[in-house]
Amino acid sequence: MTHTEFLALVTSIRDEQDKLLAEKGADYTQQSDDVLHNFKAVAEWTGLTPIQIWSVYFAKHILAIMSYVRYGDVKSESIEGRFRDAGNYLLLGEGLITPAEKPIGTYDCTYCNKKGVGYNVHYDARGRCKRRASKDYDSPDDAT
Ligand SMILES: [Zn+2]
Numbered sequence: 001m002t003h004t005e006f007l008a009l010v011t012s013i014r015d016e017q018d019k020l021l022a023e024k025g026a027d028y029t030q031q032s033d034d035v036l037h038n039f040k041a042v043a044e045w046t047g048l049t050p051i052q053i054w055s056v057y058f059a060k061h062i063l064a065i066m067s068y069v070r071y072g073d074v075k076s077e078s079i080e081g082r083f084r085d086a087g088n089y090l091l092l093g094e095g096l097i098t099p100a101e102k103p104i105g106t107y108d109c110t111y112c113n114k115k116g117v118g119y120n121v122h123y124d125a126r127g128r129c130k131r132r133a134s135k136d137y138d139s140p141d142d143a144t
Contacts, residue, residue, distance in 0.1 A: 017084050021091070036095055047110055049127030054093050061086040 001009075029037045039050040039057075046053070064082045068074045074082060106116040111129035114122070124130055 013084060013087075017088050020081075020084055021088050024085075024088075036092065039092070039096060044107070047107075049123060051093065051096050052127055054089070054096055058086070058089045058093060061089055 025035055029035055034040070036050065039053045042048075042053045043050040061082055064074050064077070065079070065086060068079045068082070077085075106118055107122070108115050109117050109122055109129050109131075112131045114131065117123075122130060
């Protein structure tokens, strides 16, 4: 593949990714203006953080790609679609970590039990309670 051929492919893939983002975005947001709504809603239901929810969805795409690498086949969706979705998920993940991203609602911290904490205020970038001593996170209890 020449450099020119590759650039043409990239342009074609990016067009398709933009279409997918627009189409699937409508499904994911459930009539919210917030494109990251689904991650936040599932985070509230589960007590996990939005970026942790994102990581599960993203891992699904990566596992499908790894399955293709290993077995040469994927079910239910084309391998090209999996690559394109994975690329879009990287964008959504980066959207979740931008400083401008505001949390919806409040959370009850499962680490320190403080009620009604703001997500960006109370948790660090890894979704860990800022009030909890960092040494606690390295204890064997957290290995599970
Ligand atoms: Zn806390």
